[in-house]
Amino acid sequence: xxxxxxxxxMNQDRFLEELKEFLCIPSISNNAENxxxxxxxxxxxxxxxxxxxxQQVQLFPTPGHPIxxxxxxxxxxxxxxxxxxxxxxxPVDPLDLWVSAPFEPTIRxxxxxxxxxxxxxxxxxxxxxxxxxxxxxxGHLPVNVKFLIEGEEEVGSANLDNFIGAHKExxxxxxxxxxxxxxxxxxxxxICYGLRGLVYFQIDLRGSNSxxxxxxxxGVVINPNFALAQMICxxxxxxxxxxxxxFYDDVVPMSAEEKEELVRLPxxxxxxxxxxxxxALFGEKGYxxxxxxxxxxxxxxxxxxxxxxxEGAKTVIPAKAMAKISMRLVPNQDPEKIASLFERYIRQIAxxxxxxxxxxxxGGKAWVASIDHPAIQAAxxxxxxxxxxxxVFVREGGSIPVVATFAELLGIPSVLMxxxxxxxxxxxxxxxxxxxxxxxxxxxxxxxxxxxxK
Amino acid sequence: xxxxxxxxxMNQDRFLEELKEFLCIPSISNNAENxxxxxxxxxxxxxxxxxxxxQQVQLFPTPGHPIxxxxxxxxxxxxxxxxxxxxxxxPVDPLDLWVSAPFEPTIRxxxxxxxxxxxxxxxxxxxxxxxxxxxxxxGHLPVNVKFLIEGEEEVGSANLDNFIGAHKExxxxxxxxxxxxxxxxxxxxxICYGLRGLVYFQIDLRGSNSxxxxxxxxGVVINPNFALAQMICxxxxxxxxxxxxxFYDDVVPMSAEEKEELVRLPxxxxxxxxxxxxxALFGEKGYxxxxxxxxxxxxxxxxxxxxxxxEGAKTVIPAKAMAKISMRLVPNQDPEKIASLFERYIRQIAxxxxxxxxxxxxGGKAWVASIDHPAIQAAxxxxxxxxxxxxVFVREGGSIPVVATFAELLGIPSVLMxxxxxxxxxxxxxxxxxxxxxxxxxxxxxxxxxxxxK
Numbered sequence: 013x014x015x016x017x018x019x020x021x022m023n024q025d026r027f028l029e030e031l032k033e034f035l036c037i038p039s040i041s042n043n044a045e046n047x048x049x050x051x052x053x054x055x056x057x058x059x060x061x062x063x064x065x066x067q068q069v070q071l072f073p074t075p076g077h078p079i080x081x082x083x084x085x086x087x088x089x090x091x092x093x094x095x096x097x098x099x100x101x102x103p104v105d106p107l108d109l110w111v112s113a114p115f116e117p118t119i120r121x122x123x124x125x126x127x128x129x130x131x132x133x134x135x136x137x138x139x140x141x142x143x144x145x146x147x148x149x150x151g152h153l154p155v156n157v158k159f160l161i162e163g164e165e166e167v168g169s170a171n172l173d174n175f176i177g178a179h180k181e182x183x184x185x186x187x188x189x190x191x192x193x194x195x196x197x198x199x200x201x202x203i204c205y206g207l208r209g210l211v212y213f214q215i216d217l218r219g220s221n222s223x224x225x226x227x228x229x230x231g232v233v234i235n236p237n238f239a240l241a242q243m244i245c246x247x248x249x250x251x252x253x254x255x256x257x258x259f260y261d262d263v264v265p266m267s268a269e270e271k272e273e274l275v276r277l278p279x280x281x282x283x284x285x286x287x288x289x290x291x292a293l294f295g296e297k298g299y300x301x302x303x304x305x306x307x308x309x310x311x312x313x314x315x316x317x318x319x320x321x322x323e324g325a326k327t328v329i330p331a332k333a334m335a336k337i338s339m340r341l342v343p344n345q346d347p348e349k350i351a352s353l354f355e356r357y358i359r360q361i362a363x364x365x366x367x368x369x370x371x372x373x374x375g376g377k378a379w380v381a382s383i384d385h386p387a388i389q390a391a392x393x394x395x396x397x398x399x400x401x402x403x404v405f406v407r408e409g410g411s412i413p414v415v416a417t418f419a420e421l422l423g424i425p426s427v428l429m430x431x432x433x434x435x436x437x438x439x440x441x442x443x444x445x446x447x448x449x450x451x452x453x454x455x456x457x458x459x460x461x462x463x464x465x466k
Numbered sequence: 467x468x469x470x471x472x473x474x475x476m477n478q479d480r481f482l483e484e485l486k487e488f489l490c491i492p493s494i495s496n497n498a499e500n501x502x503x504x505x506x507x508x509x510x511x512x513x514x515x516x517x518x519x520x521q522q523v524q525l526f527p528t529p530g531h532p533i534x535x536x537x538x539x540x541x542x543x544x545x546x547x548x549x550x551x552x553x554x555x556x557p558v559d560p561l562d563l564w565v566s567a568p569f570e571p572t573i574r575x576x577x578x579x580x581x582x583x584x585x586x587x588x589x590x591x592x593x594x595x596x597x598x599x600x601x602x603x604x605g606h607l608p609v610n611v612k613f614l615i616e617g618e619e620e621v622g623s624a625n626l627d628n629f630i631g632a633h634k635e636x637x638x639x640x641x642x643x644x645x646x647x648x649x650x651x652x653x654x655x656x657i658c659y660g661l662r663g664l665v666y667f668q669i670d671l672r673g674s675n676s677x678x679x680x681x682x683x684x685g686v687v688i689n690p691n692f693a694l695a696q697m698i699c700x701x702x703x704x705x706x707x708x709x710x711x712x713f714y715d716d717v718v719p720m721s722a723e724e725k726e727e728l729v730r731l732p733x734x735x736x737x738x739x740x741x742x743x744x745x746a747l748f749g750e751k752g753y754x755x756x757x758x759x760x761x762x763x764x765x766x767x768x769x770x771x772x773x774x775x776x777e778g779a780k781t782v783i784p785a786k787a788m789a790k791i792s793m794r795l796v797p798n799q800d801p802e803k804i805a806s807l808f809e810r811y812i813r814q815i816a817x818x819x820x821x822x823x824x825x826x827x828x829g830g831k832a833w834v835a836s837i838d839h840p841a842i843q844a845a846x847x848x849x850x851x852x853x854x855x856x857x858v859f860v861r862e863g864g865s866i867p868v869v870a871t872f873a874e875l876l877g878i879p880s881v882l883m884x885x886x887x888x889x890x891x892x893x894x895x896x897x898x899x900x901x902x903x904x905x906x907x908x909x910x911x912x913x914x915x916x917x918x919x920k
Contacts, residue, residue: 042778103780109676167778194682208681212779221743222563223894227662227864228648230794231706231764232755234748237789238767241698248692250817252685289675292819294688301686310685313692314782319769320790324496324621325666325827326557327792327864328768328893335691336774338781340684363704365746373779410681410781439782440677 016458019149020141024451027141028124030060031450034099034133035117035126041077041100042167050163053099054078057136057161064140065147066159074171077163081182084147085156091464092156094185094424096414097136097192098165101128102439109441122447129445131438135191135430136161138450142457154465158185168212168374169414176421187387188418189460191453193408193430194438196277198446201395201456203388204428206306206407207415209341209378211351212314215243215358216369217333223319224329234365236333237318244335246361247311252296254311254339256350256357264344266307274302277404287435306407309350311339340409343380351375376413381425390463391427398456429460470912473603474595478905481595482578484514485904488553488587489571489580495531495554496621504617507553508532511590511615518594519601520613528625531617535636538601539610545918546610548639548878550868551590551646552619555582556893563895576901583899585892589645589884590615592904596911608919612639622666622828623868630875641841642872643914645907647862647884648892650731652900655849655910657842658882660760660861661869663795663832665805666768669697669812670823671787677773678783688819690787691772698789700815701765706750708765708793710804710811718798720761728756731858741889760861763804765793794863797834805829830867835879844917845881852910883914 020027039053040046054071057080061069066082077100085092104114104127112118114127124134146153160183162172176183193204217236224233248254266274281301285293295304304310318333320326341350355370362368381388383405395403408428415426431453437443474481493507494500508525511534515523520536531554539546558568558581566572568581578588600607614637616626630637647658671690678687702708720728735755739747749758758764772787774780795804809824816822835842837859849857862882869880885907891897 042776042780103774103776105774105776106677208684210681210781212781214779219744222891222896223560224742225864225893226766226768226792227664227794228759228862228888228892229742230766230863231758231762232747232749233742233744234746235766237770238698238702240770241695241767242704244692244695245699250696288678288683288687290673290687290819291821292688293686294817294819295686304685305682308685312680312684312689312781312783313695313773314680314780315773315775315784316691316694316787317771317775319767320557320559321769321771321788322496322557322559323498325668325790325792326496326768326893327664327666327766329766330769331894333770334775336779338680338779340681363748365744365748367745408682409684410679434682437676438682439679439780440785442676 013459013462015149016145017455019145020454020458027454031124031134031137032117034137035128036115038115039100039163040103041164042103050077050100054080054163057099060140061159064144072175074175076171079172079175080161082159083157084153086152087154087156090155090466091187092158092185093187093189093461093464094158094160094183095139095189096160097139097190098132098162099136100163100166102131102166106441111442119447123444124447125442125444127443129443130432130436131443132165132192134445134450135453138431138453139189139191139457141454142461145454145458146461154462157461158183170374172414173417176417180422183422185424188424188426190412190415190426190428191430192412193428194432194434194436195430196404196406198433199401201399201401201403202406203391203395203403204408204430205383205388205405206343206380207378207412208409209345209347209376210338210411210413211341211347211354211375212338212373213354214371214373215335215337218331218367219365220331222331226327226329229329233329234363235329236366237330239363239366240316240318240333240335242363243358243361244313252294254309256353258353259309259350262344262346263309263342266303273405277302305409307342309340309342309345311337313337340411341378343378345378347375347377376411377416379415379419385425387425387427387464391429391460394456394459394463395429397459398452429456467913467916469603470599471909473599474908474912481908485578485588485591486571488591489582490569492569493554493617494557495618496557504531504554508534508617511553514594515613518598526629528629530625533626533629534615535613537612538607540606541608541610544609544920545641546612546639547641547643547915547918548612548614548637549593549643550614551593551644552586552616553590554617554620556585556620560895565896577898578901579896579898581897583897584886584890585897586619586646588899588904589907592885592907593643593645593911595908596915599908599912600915608916611915612637624828626868627871630871634876637876639878642878642880644866644869644880644882645884646866647882648886648888648890649884650858650860652887653855655853655855655857656860657845657849657857658862658884659837659842659859660797660834661832661866662863663799663801663830664792664865664867665795665801665808665829666792666827667808668788668790668825668827672785672821673819674785677785680781680783683783687783688817689783690820691784693817693820694770694772694787694789696817697812697815698767706748708763710807712807713763713804716798716800717763717796720757727859731756759863761796763794763796763799765791767791794865795832797832799832801829801831830865831870833869833873839879841879841881841918845883845914848910848913848917849883851913852906883910
C-alpha cells in the first residue's frame with residue numbers, strides 16, 4: 013500500500029482542484045432549467061472514470077438524467093465491489109442564506125462549502141481517487157471494481173430500479189460500496205448499518221374558484237390555510253406521535269444489544285441542540301434523540317404555502333393551499349402500506365368545504381444490515397487505518413432507497429462508508445465537506461479495496 | 467340636470483378611454499419596485515382634477531406615497547362634500563390566474579378587467595366625471611366639493627391620519643362621500659352603513675439555525691410548519707369560532723329592525739356558493755351568511771409559508787415558517803384591545819421549541835351609521851334616479867378605516883355609495899368593473915351633488 017499512499021499524498025492538490033470543478037456544475041436534478049447542467053455533470057463523471065483508469069465507461073440515457081457505468085475486472089478470482097453514488101444535487105433555495113454562492117466552492121476553516129460537497133460529489137470523487145491511486149501507482153486494483161453513478165438520487169431515482177433490473181449481469185458483484193452518510197461526529201469514523209425509508213406526498217386544497225377579499229368573505233367560506241393547519245394537526249399529536257391509524261403497527265423495537273451499543277456512543281444532547289441553534293429539542297416521548305432518529309418513524313411537513321406570502325399585508329382568503337408531507341419509515345414498515353394508510357386518513361380528515369388532491373411522490377424502503385458481514389468488517393479495518401480509530405456502528409435517519417433495491421434485485425449487501433459530518437448541511441444552505449475527511453476518505457477507500465482482497 | 471345628463475351621455479367614450487389610461491398604471495402601493503408607478507399615478511390624478519375644473523390642486527408628498535387634494539368652493543352657503551378615494555391598488559399575484567394582464571384593461575361582456583377597476587380607480591373616476599359634468603355643462607357645482615385622494619389605502623393609509631390631523635381646516639366639510647363598496651347584487655344600488663374593522667399581524671417562527679435534512683433530523687426537532695399549524699388551529703375552532711379569550715366580549719348583537727331588513731334582502735345562499743366555486747360554505751354556527759359577514763368578527767390566515775414550496779420533492783425540515791393573520795372587527799370592538807388579546811394569546815400558544823416574532827401591521831376601527839342621516843337620504847334619492855330603483859341599505863365585511871378617522875378627527879359622517887359588484891374580484895385575480903354601473907354611477911354621482919343642495 014505504500015506506493016498507493018504516496019500517490020495520494022503527491023496528488024492531493026490536484027484532487028482538490030478536480031473536486032472544485034465537480035462542485036461548480038449546478039446539477040440540480042429536480043429543476044428542469046438545470047437539465048443541461050446535469051448532463052454536463054454526467055460527462056464530467058464519464059471523463060473522470062476514464063481518467064482514473066476504468067474501462068467500458070458508458071453513459072446510459074434514461075427518460076430522466078443519465079446513468080454512468082464503468083468497470084475494471086482485471087483481478088480474476090477476487091471479489092467484485094460495485095460502487096454506487098450520485099452526481100445530482102439538491103435545490104439551493106433559500107439562496108439568501110448561503111454565505112458563499114452554492115456553485116462557487118469556497119474553503120473556510122479547512123472545509124469546502126458548496127451544494128453537493130458532502131451529498132454526494134465529494135464522496136463520489138473520494139472513491140474515484142481511491143481507485144485511481146491503485147491503478148496509477150501500481151497498475152492494478154486488489155479486487156474487481158464497478159462504478160454505477162446516477163443523476164436522480166435527489167428526486168427519487170425514478171429510472172434506477174429499471175436500469176438495475178435490465179442490467180443484472182453487468183452489475184453483478186459481491187458487495188455494494190456507498191459513501192453518502194455522515195460520521196457520528198468529527199474524528200469518529202462511522203459505518204452505517206441501518207437507514208430509514210421514505211414516503212412523500214403533496215396535498216393540494218381548494219376552497220373557492222379564486223382568491224377572495226377577506227373583508228367581504230371572511231367568516232363565511234373555509235380558508236384553505238386554516239383547513240390545511242387542521243389537517244396537519246390531525247396527523248401528529250402535540251408530543252410528536254403520528255396519528256395515522258396503523259402507522260406504528262409494524263415497527264420493530266430495538267434489540268437489547270443495539271440499545272447497549274447506542275448508549276456507549278459519545279452523544280451530548282445539549283451540544284447537539286446548540287449546534288442546531290434550536291430553542292429546545294422536540295420529539296416523541298419515551299425515546300432518546302438517537303432512537304428517535306434511527307429506529308422511530310416520523311412524519312414531517314416539508315413545505316406549506318397558501319395565500320399572500322410577500323412583503324407587507326394583503327387581506328385575502330386564498331383559493332388554494334398546499335403542503336408537502338413525508339414520512340420516514342423504519343425497517344419492517346412497508347412503504348406501500350404506509351402510503352395507503354396516509355392517503356385513507358388524509359381523505360378522512362379533509363373538511364367537506366375543501367377539495368383535496370393527493371399526489372404521491374418518490375419513496376423507498378428502510379434497511380438494516382448485520383454488523384458481522386465480512387465486507388462491513390473490511391470497511392471497519394479500512395477506516396481504522398485511514399483515520400487511526402476504530403469506527404463506530406451507527407444508523408442513519410435518512411433514506412438511500414437504492415440500498416434496498418440492491419438487496420432485492422441483485423441480492424447484494426451494501427457497505428456504507430461515509431465521511432460527511434453531522435453539521436454538513438446536506439439539503440440546506442451552506443452545505444460543506446471537511447477537507448481532512450476528504451483526504452483520509454481517499455486513503456480509507458484505497459484501504460477498503462485492499463482489505464477486500466481474499 | 468338635463469345639461470349635465472346630456473354632457474355625460476356625449477362624453478361616455480372619452481370617459482372610458484380615460485378609465486383605461488388610469489388602469490394601465492401599475493400603482494401597487496405595497497411593492498417598492500412600483501414606487502415610480504405610484505407617483506406617476508398620483509400625477510395622473512392631479513391632471514384629472516385640474517382637467518375636470520377643480521382648483522387649488524396640490525400633490526402633498528408623504529413619507530410614503532403622495533396625497534392629492536383639490537377643491538371647488540364656488541357655492542357659498544351650500545354644503546361642502548369631501549370626496550375620499552384612493553389611486554393605489556392591491557398586488558396582482560398569483561399572476562398566472564389572470565385571464566388578461568392586470569394592467570392591460572380588457573373589456574369582456576360589458577365588464578372591464580384590470581387591477582384597480584373596482585377598487586378603487588373606476589369609482590374615483592366616476593365621481594370625478596360627476597363633478598366634471600356639472601362644471602363643464604353648467605360652469606358650477608350645486609354644492610362645494612373637495613377631493614382627497616390617497617395612494618396608501620391598500621397598505622393601511624399609514625400617512626393619512628397625520629395628514630388629516632394637520633389639515634383639519636382644509637378638509638372641513640359636511641359629509642364625506644366614498645365610493646369603494648360593492649352593490650348587494652347586479653341591478654340593486656346599495657348604500658353601505660356599516661363596515662368591519664381590521665387588525666393585521668405577521669408571525670414568524672424559528673426552530674433551528676438553518677433548514678435541516680428531514681431524514682437526519684426528522685423526529686427530534688420541532689418542525690416550524692407543524693408548530694405553525696398547531697397555533698393556527700388554536701386560534702379558531704373547527705366550527706369557525708375564534709378562540710382568543712375575550713375576543714367576542716364587546717360584540718353588539720344585531721337589532722331586531724336590522725335583522726328584519728336583512729331578511730328582506732334578495733339573498734340566494736346556493737347561488738352565492740356556486741359563484742364562489744366553493745364545495746361548501748363554512749362559517750360560525752348560529753348565524754346566516756350576511757350576519758357572518760356584516761356583524762360577526764372573524765379571524766383569517768391570509769398567508770402561510772414555510773419550507774420547500776417549489777416543484778417536486780425536497781426532504782427538508784425548514785428553519786422558519788411564517789403566517790399573515792388578520793381579524794375583521796365589528797362596531798364596538800376596539801382594535802387596540804383585540805391586538806393585545808391576540809398578541810398575549812399567540813405568545814401563550816407558541817410551543818417552547820420555537821422562537822416567535824410577532825409584528826403588528828395596519829388596521830382600523832369598525833364603523834356603523836344611521837340610515838336617517840340627510841346625506842344618506844340624499845344618496846338614496848341620487849341612486850334611485852341613476853339606477854331607476856330604490857337602493858337597499860347594507861353593511862360590508864371589509865374595512866375602510868378612514869371612515870372612522872373622518873368621524874373621529876373631523877367629526878364628519880360618511881356616505882358610502884359604491885357601484886362594485888359582489889363578484890368584482892377586488893384583491894383577487896381578474897378584478898373587474900361593470901361598465902353599465904360605471905356610466906350610471908357617473909349619473910348618480912352628478913345627482914348626489916344636486917340632491918345635497920339646500
